[in-house]
Amino acid sequence: MTRFIIRRLILSIPVLIGIVFVVFALARIIPGDPCIAALGERANEQSCAEYAARHGLDKAIMPGIFRVDGQMEIRPAEVPATLVDNQFVLYLQDLAEGDFGRSLKFGLPVTDLLIQRLPTTVELTLYALTFAIVAGISLGLISAYRRNSIADVVTMLIANIGVSTPVFVLGLVLAYFFAVTLNGTPFELPPSGRLPPGVQVPALATVWGLEGLGGPPRAIIDFLSNIFTFNAIVRADWGLLGDVVRHMILPALALGTIPLAIIARMTRSSLLDELGLDYIRTARAKGLRERTVVLRHGFRNALLPVVTVIGLQLGGLFGGAVLTETIFNLAGVGRAVTEAIGSRDYAVIQGFTLVIAIGFVLINLLVDLSYAVLDPRVRLR
Amino acid sequence: MTIAVPPALGLAEDKLQNARPASIWRDTLGNLLRQRNAVFGGTILLFFIAVAVFADQIATHGPTTVLIGVEAGAKKMAPPCIHLLGCAESQTQHYFGIDGNVRDVFSRVVHGTRISLRIGFLTVGFAIIIGTLIGALAGYAGGKLDNLLMRLMDVLLAFPALLLSIAIVTVLGTGLLNAQLAIGIVAIPVYARIMRGSVISIRERDFVTASRALGESSFGLLSRRIIPNALTPLIVQGTLGIADAVLSVAALSFLGLGAQPPEAEWGSMIGLARNQMFAAPHLVLFPGIALALSVLGFNLLGDGLRDALDPRLNR
Numbered sequence: 001m002t003r004f005i006i007r008r009l010i011l012s013i014p015v016l017i018g019i020v021f022v023v024f025a026l027a028r029i030i031p032g033d034p035c036i037a038a039l040g041e042r043a044n045e046q047s048c049a050e051y052a053a054r055h056g057l058d059k060a061i062m063p064g065i066f067r068v069d070g071q072m073e074i075r076p077a078e079v080p081a082t083l084v085d086n087q088f089v090l091y092l093q094d095l096a097e098g099d100f101g102r103s104l105k106f107g108l109p110v111t112d113l114l115i116q117r118l119p120t121t122v123e124l125t126l127y128a129l130t131f132a133i134v135a136g137i138s139l140g141l142i143s144a145y146r147r148n149s150i151a152d153v154v155t156m157l158i159a160n161i162g163v164s165t166p167v168f169v170l171g172l173v174l175a176y177f178f179a180v181t182l183n184g185t186p187f188e189l190p191p192s193g194r195l196p197p198g199v200q201v202p203a204l205a206t207v208w209g210l211e212g213l214g215g216p217p218r219a220i221i222d223f224l225s226n227i228f229t230f231n232a233i234v235r236a237d238w239g240l241l242g243d244v245v246r247h248m249i250l251p252a253l254a255l256g257t258i259p260l261a262i263i264a265r266m267t268r269s270s271l272l273d274e275l276g277l278d279y280i281r282t283a284r285a286k287g288l289r290e291r292t293v294v295l296r297h298g299f300r301n302a303l304l305p306v307v308t309v310i311g312l313q314l315g316g317l318f319g320g321a322v323l324t325e326t327i328f329n330l331a332g333v334g335r336a337v338t339e340a341i342g343s344r345d346y347a348v349i350q351g352f353t354l355v356i357a358i359g360f361v362l363i364n365l366l367v368d369l370s371y372a373v374l375d376p377r378v379r380l381r
Numbered sequence: 382m383t384i385a386v387p388p389a390l391g392l393a394e395d396k397l398q399n400a401r402p403a404s405i406w407r408d409t410l411g412n413l414l415r416q417r418n419a420v421f422g423g424t425i426l427l428f429f430i431a432v433a434v435f436a437d438q439i440a441t442h443g444p445t446t447v448l449i450g451v452e453a454g455a456k457k458m459a460p461p462c463i464h465l466l467g468c469a470e471s472q473t474q475h476y477f478g479i480d481g482n483v484r485d486v487f488s489r490v491v492h493g494t495r496i497s498l499r500i501g502f503l504t505v506g507f508a509i510i511i512g513t514l515i516g517a518l519a520g521y522a523g524g525k526l527d528n529l530l531m532r533l534m535d536v537l538l539a540f541p542a543l544l545l546s547i548a549i550v551t552v553l554g555t556g557l558l559n560a561q562l563a564i565g566i567v568a569i570p571v572y573a574r575i576m577r578g579s580v581i582s583i584r585e586r587d588f589v590t591a592s593r594a595l596g597e598s599s600f601g602l603l604s605r606r607i608i609p610n611a612l613t614p615l616i617v618q619g620t621l622g623i624a625d626a627v628l629s630v631a632a633l634s635f636l637g638l639g640a641q642p643p644e645a646e647w648g649s650m651i652g653l654a655r656n657q658m659f660a661a662p663h664l665v666l667f668p669g670i671a672l673a674l675s676v677l678g679f680n681l682l683g684d685g686l687r688d689a690l691d692p693r694l695n696r
Contacts, residue, residue, distance in 0.1 A: 018536030029552050160418075164677035166628055168635050168651060169669030172658050180659055319543025323632055327655065337544070338636050341551050353548045357540045364539075 004372050012361055019361065023354045024091050027346060028061050040104050040344075060086040098216075100351030105343045110351035113336065115219055118355070119226035120194060120332035124324060125317050127248045128256035133310060136260040140267025140306075145294055147272065155264060162261035167320040171254035171327040178250055192329035194228060194247050199240070201228055207235060251328045255320045259313040266309040270302040304375050311367030318356055412689035419685020425678030433494040441476070442485035444492035444645035449483050457483050458661040477667040480650070481657055482643070486664065489645040490671050496646045497675060500561055500630045501623035507565040508626075509619055512572025517603055519573065520580030531577065534570035542567045543632060550638045557630075557646065560639030564629045568622055575618055579611030613690045620683035624676045631672055647672045 035048040035057070043051070052058060060066050063086055064079035094100075100110035139159070143152040175191035182188045195201070204225035205211055205218060213221070225231050229248075232241035274280065275298045283293045322334030333352055340348035413419050432439060442448070448455035452473055461478040462468035477486035519530040537545070549563035583589060584607065592606050631648025633639035635655075640646035642653060647668040654664030 014532055015535050015539050018532065019539055022536055022540075023548070026548055026552050160677060160681065161673070164624065164680050165673045166631060166635075166648075166669070166676070168632065168648075168655075169665065169673060172651070172655065172665045173662075173669070176658055176662050176665075180662075315541040316543075318541035319632075322543055322547070323635065326636065337547060338638075341547065341555075341638065346551070349548060349551055353540070353544055356544055360541055361539050 001372065005369060008365060008368055012365055015361055016358060019357045020092070020095065020354065021088075023350050023357070024088060026353075027350050028067065028087075030346060056087050056090045059090070062086055062088050095354075100354070101347030103340070103345055103348045105340065105345045105348070110347050111219070113348065114333075114351065114355060115222050116226060117331060117333045117336045117352075119223055119228075120330050121318075121321050121325070121334060123227050123229055124248065124251055124255065124321055124330060124332060125314075127252035128317060128320075128324075129259065129310075129313075130256075131252050132256040132259035132263055132313070135256075136263030137267050137306065139260075139264040141271065141294075141299065143264065143268040144271035144275065152268075156268070159261040159264045162257045163265075165257065166323075167254055167258065168323045168327055170257055171251070171324055174250050174254055175327065189250050190247050191250060194330055195240075195243055196247075199243060201225075201231055201240065202235075204231060204234065251324045251330060254327070255317060255324045258320065259310070259317060262309055262313060263306060267302065267306050270305045271298055274298040274302040304371065307367065307370055307374060311364060311370075314363050314367075315360060318360065409686075409689045413685055416685045416688060418681045419689065422678045422681025422683075422685060425674055426682060429494050429498060429675050429678065432491055433498050436491050436495050440485075440488035440491040441474075442488040444489045445484065445643045446488075447483050448479065448485065455479060455483055457481060458657060458664065460661070460663055461486075478661070478663040480664055481654065481661070484643075486650075486667055489650060490647070490667050492645045493647045493650065493668060493671065494675070496557075496640070496644070497627050497631070497672070500557075500646075501627040501675075501679070504561045504565045504626040504630065505568065505619050505622045507562075508568035508622065509572050509615060511565075512569040513576045513608070513615065515569065516573035516576025516578075517580055517608060520577035521584065521599070521603055521607070527577070530573070534573050537567065538570045540567075543629060546629060546633060547636075547638065550633060555638045555641065557634070557640040557644065560630050560633040561626075564626050564633070567629075568626065571618060571622070572615060575614045576608075576611055579614060580607050583607050583610050617683060617687040617690060620679055620686055624679035624683065627672070627679070628676055 035051050036043055039047055039051055060078065060082035061072075063082045064075055064077075066073045066075060066078075098111055100114075102109050103113050106113055139155045143155045146152055178187065178189040179191035190196070203222065205213065205221050208221075210218070210221060228244045229241065232238070232244055271294075275294070280293060280298055283297050284290075288297075318334075321332060322338060324330070325332040325335040326338060333356065337349055337352050339345075340352075413423075454472065456479065458481055459475065459479040462472050462475050464470055464474055468474070475485055475487060477490060480486050480489070515530055515534070519527040540548075546560070546563035546567050549566060550559055553559040553562060580603075589602060589606050592602055597606070630639055631646070631651075634646050634648030635652035637649075637652060640649040642649065650668040651665050651672075654661065654668075658665055
């Protein structure tokens with residue numbers, strides 16, 4: 001098992017390097033003056049010169065590759081001289097120090113912005129994923145167990161429609177239904193924001209008297225503190241928890257429906273495959289109760305493809321989160337990125353893209369490791 | 382070689398001789414038509430294709446025609462007006478209502494069909510061509526080139542798709558064409574992987590070796606022997622991929638990164654109407670239904686194709 005984990009970790013290193021390189025390259029291909037791209041239209045000569053010196057813009061981009069007046073130039077003769085002394089190495093050094101640059105629009109380091117924005121997206125994604133997994137697996141189970149019944153047909157019809165409905169259409173329809181149609185009923189739900197207007201959430205660092213703390217530990221505490229569900233539970237603030245959950249229901253429904261449909265379909269087909277096998281007949285012949293046969297024998301073995309599919313949904317969830325946040329006015333990573341595009345805030349786009357992609361690789365790693373736990377055969381491969 | 386048939390079985394022999402050889406395409410079509418879902422999906426798509434072809438005849442107005450001064454009484458964001466459903470005869474009919482810029486929503490949705498279908502086919506076509514080339518090259522060449530190309534594909538796959546396309550659009554600049562290009566680039570790895578897998582599994586088969594022994598060139602082997610045999614999974618993935626591409630480009634347009642106003646693209650129509658959702662839900666609903674239905678069509682057909690091409694079904 002340890003060997004499997006180590007091998008899998010080593011395998012993800014080239015991908016991580018590749019991601020850093022792609023984000024770096026995308027940033028260098030952006031047309032126009034990189035200084036104006038980073039500092040904004042009103043940057044003057046002096047601040048541009050400072051910026052260029054600090055980020056080594058006069059240096060080679062990669063060994064032997066230069067950019068002169070916006071044109072790429074390859075000078076093979078200078079490869080050895082620029083092997084270490086180039087922008088890519090500088091970029092890696094900045095990253096190693098946790099420096100993703102500064103946001104133009106917010107006037108904040110990108111790292112600080114991440115600590116503010118990422119928790120919203122994480123919270124939203126977790127709610128949506130929980131909803132998708134619980135509802136998806138239950139529906140899939142019922143569908144497979146009562147194959148070709150009305151419940152099965154209806155579930156699969158809903159699954160097919162769910163998988164085809166864009167997040168942004170479903171989100172807007174849900175918002176209309178729960179905020180306008182059900183207005184005044186107990187089922188009314190707020191269509192925007194994370195909290196009712198005026199409600200403040202105290203930072204955990206303040207509550208715990210850790211305001212003097214700095215560096216990564218503080219960043220982690222601030223990060224957790226901005227996951228309002230966590231914050232409310234830790235401080236036993238049930239009123240706040242209720243508010244947070246009420247605000248998360250609609251976005252989570254909108255974001256979770258596509259994965260729900262996919263998980264339900266996969267659970268159904270995987271379980272049906274298993275239930276046709278000999279060992280299930282044996283279990284039935286032994287006189288086990290049908291519930292035990294389906295849940296303890298069939299379902300357990302049908303779970304592996306389902307876990308794979310859940311893992312594959314995570315990328316889609318991140319993408320969907322961008323749209324969901326826009327619709328429901330949640331100040332998360334996705335909205336930060338789309339707003340950053342509007343204001344040409346390149347540092348934010350690059351920093352966020354990089355962090356999300358790396359997070360995505362790590363999550364996929366966890367998914368792979370979970371196969372090894374679920375299926376001992378995987379460890380041997 | 383002929384098989385001696387006892388006279389009593391003469392009838393069966395006749396049938397055998399008249400039976401046409403089974404072909405994968407005829408089997409597939411037969412299987413496909415037996416699947417209700419696939420037939421339903423195909424019907425939806427035929428409907429949309431017909432709408433796209435005859436958009437000019439079906440639409441009641443121009444997709445970008447502003448009705449101010451053209452039609453008396455045309456009100457901004459007016460709800461649908463259909464005479465059969467009780468709308469006053471004195472008003473002009475607008476099946477899907479009027480949008481925030483006083484344009485006929487029905488005509489815009491109808492014309493949007495053209496744009497969305499074109500987006501789907503072009504984007505996936507681009508991704509399939511590039512992906513197939515990369516995959517075939519990697520699988521056929523093997524070794525270092527294979528490793529390099531496939532690790533590159535891994536990196537592309539490591540990004541959440543929408544996020545990477547957003548990043549690419551920021552570099553290329555916003556616009557429908559660039560959005561399509563971005564979605565196409567993001568989709569390449571899937572096809573490259575499928576193609577490489579197929580090539581590797583087919584490369585060592587006897588019929589390929591036989592071809593090689595007969596002096597077929599590498600290119601001939603790839604184009605005449607290997608690629609045709611690897612098409613099945615590509616067709617399935619391509620059909621499902623179109624659904625994905627239509628959705629993704631609509632999502633980019635929704636965010637304002639794809640189709641630009643006044644173009645009648647479904648995603649951008651929904652994006653523009655987003656803030657008027659509570660006042661005029663019809664502006665989101667109709668393009669939304671069109672988008673979901675077309676995606677449903679491709680999904681159902683793709684799933685059906687996958688099942689139909691599965692040889693285990695040819696019992």
